[in-house]
Amino acid sequence: MGVVNQTRSGPRDLTVVAVPLYFGGMAAEYLWLHRQAARRGPTAGDYELHDTLTSLAMGVGSLVAPLVVPKLLRPFTPGRGRYGKTVVAVALGAAALTTAADIVANRAGDHGGREGPDAADSLQLIDGTDEGPPVSGRSRRRALARSARKVASVGGVVAVGLGAVAVTTTWASRMTPGRLWRRRLLPALGTGPLALALAIAGWDFIYYWNHRLMHETRYMWAIHVVHHSSEHYNLSTALRQPVADAFGTFLPYGILCLFGISPELITTARGVNLLYQFWIHTETIDRLGPTEAVLNTPSHHRVHHGSNLQYLDRNHGSILIVWDRLFGTFEPEVQPVVYGLTKNINSFNPGRVATHEYADMLRDVARSNSWGDRLSFVLRGPGWATRHRPEGVVANADADGRSDMRLSQPDGAESIRLAPTGHH
Numbered sequence: 001m002g003v004v005n006q007t008r009s010g011p012r013d014l015t016v017v018a019v020p021l022y023f024g025g026m027a028a029e030y031l032w033l034h035r036q037a038a039r040r041g042p043t044a045g046d047y048e049l050h051d052t053l054t055s056l057a058m059g060v061g062s063l064v065a066p067l068v069v070p071k072l073l074r075p076f077t078p079g080r081g082r083y084g085k086t087v088v089a090v091a092l093g094a095a096a097l098t099t100a101a102d103i104v105a106n107r108a109g110d111h112g113g114r115e116g117p118d119a120a121d122s123l124q125l126i127d128g129t130d131e132g133p134p135v136s137g138r139s140r141r142r143a144l145a146r147s148a149r150k151v152a153s154v155g156g157v158v159a160v161g162l163g164a165v166a167v168t169t170t171w172a173s174r175m176t177p178g179r180l181w182r183r184r185l186l187p188a189l190g191t192g193p194l195a196l197a198l199a200i201a202g203w204d205f206i207y208y209w210n211h212r213l214m215h216e217t218r219y220m221w222a223i224h225v226v227h228h229s230s231e232h233y234n235l236s237t238a239l240r241q242p243v244a245d246a247f248g249t250f251l252p253y254g255i256l257c258l259f260g261i262s263p264e265l266i267t268t269a270r271g272v273n274l275l276y277q278f279w280i281h282t283e284t285i286d287r288l289g290p291t292e293a294v295l296n297t298p299s300h301h302r303v304h305h306g307s308n309l310q311y312l313d314r315n316h317g318s319i320l321i322v323w324d325r326l327f328g329t330f331e332p333e334v335q336p337v338v339y340g341l342t343k344n345i346n347s348f349n350p351g352r353v354a355t356h357e358y359a360d361m362l363r364d365v366a367r368s369n370s371w372g373d374r375l376s377f378v379l380r381g382p383g384w385a386t387r388h389r390p391e392g393v394v395a396n397a398d399a400d401g402r403s404d405m406r407l408s409q410p411d412g413a414e415s416i417r418l419a420p421t422g423h424h
Contacts, residue, residue: 011264014271016063022278026235029284033234044339045234045283050348052236057350058226059239069246070172077169084166091162098155102370105148108141153366156374160365164219164378168247177254177263186260195265200319202256203269208323210250211316218385219378222357223248229353231340233305238281243354273318277301287333296321299333306337357382364389 078084189195214224314331324330
């Protein structure tokens with residue numbers, strides 16, 4: 001996250017320069033864990049071949065995606081690209097069509113599928129009268145309502161999807177560090193130690209809020225869930241990075257440019273922050289004493305990766321943990337951490353790992369009967385989506401990457417549900 005566009009004369013990406021360090025660190029951790037295995041038995045910190053390969057694949061993807069995806073999206077950027085106006089027009093047209101289909105379905109007597117297929121016909125039998133429209137007329141109304149719901153289902157997905165492309169690409173194109181640098185409010189601070197320290201601290205502060213936003217807003221969580229999808233926790237987990245940053249609306253790190261911090265320093269600050277985060281993805285290091293009051297540590301970050309109820313959406317800091325202490329999201333490591341998602345996807349397929357939350361989200365949008373629900377399934381938190389799905393429909397993921405949704409079992413059997421609170 002927080003990729004900064006660089007000029008040709010800009011600094012090198014420290015996260016790429018450090019690739020040998022990543023592999024060296026993982027090798028050392030693996031050897032240590034292997035030597036300890038006979039004494040302490042298997043742990044969640046151990047390396048598992050398929051899990052590690054998935055993390056490495058996502059790491060490679062996170063390096064390639066910022067170079068490829070923005071170029072693919074540029075023609076569809078409103079105000080910039082050749083097809084930008086078309087994207088906006090189709091999104092608005094789909095939204096209008098969906099709204100009309102909602103009205104038709106509601107007037108035809110559809111209630112989102114909550115009534116049985118013969119509910120209308122049975123009214124005449126219950127009251128013993130022949131008053132009201134003939135049965136065939138009611139059947140036609142139900143057929144019209146079903147058709148309208150199908151139109152609304154497709155139209156809603158198209159409107160939300162293209163609307164998201166329009167918003168995110170426009171936001172990204174207008175919040176680049178270079179653009180904000182030209183509009184800076186303060187004179188340039190130079191490239192000295194003080195300016196670098198301010199850049200690192202500023203990047204860390206902005207990262208806290210972006211990271212927190214990715215846990216509290218579902219369309220942003222769909223980007224970040226990749227990083228939390230492993231049920232193991234070791235240095236390879238640090239490399240399991242998102243590939244869909246282009247579809248997010250982040251608080252721009254280029255804001256620092258307004259205060260005289262150059263784009264080159266922002267790029268360096270990004271590298272320093274992300275390199276720091278690598279070593280805290282481990283169970284090998286225990287508590288670190290007084291430093292834990294100020295710095296993010298392996299213990300604090302283990303909490304962040306926990307699916308335990310008390311650990312959900314806590315400890316969002318990068319280098320500094322003081323932001324969490326100040327803004328009420330800090331949680332110490334007390335109980336043993338259970339890693340992964342509250343509903344694990346049970347797949348090592350990188351494509352599945354990267355897209356499963358998007359698939360769930362669009363299915364929820366397709367099943368919605370109003371714009372309030374459609375937008376809430378995208379803009380509210382993942383926990384809200386879990387609690388507000390229609391009765392009997394829940395997210396599900398299996399090892400073969402089949403459908404995310406499963407209907408409740410027949411004959412009154414208990415349905416399978418996600419945990420009711422917290423993020424995935």
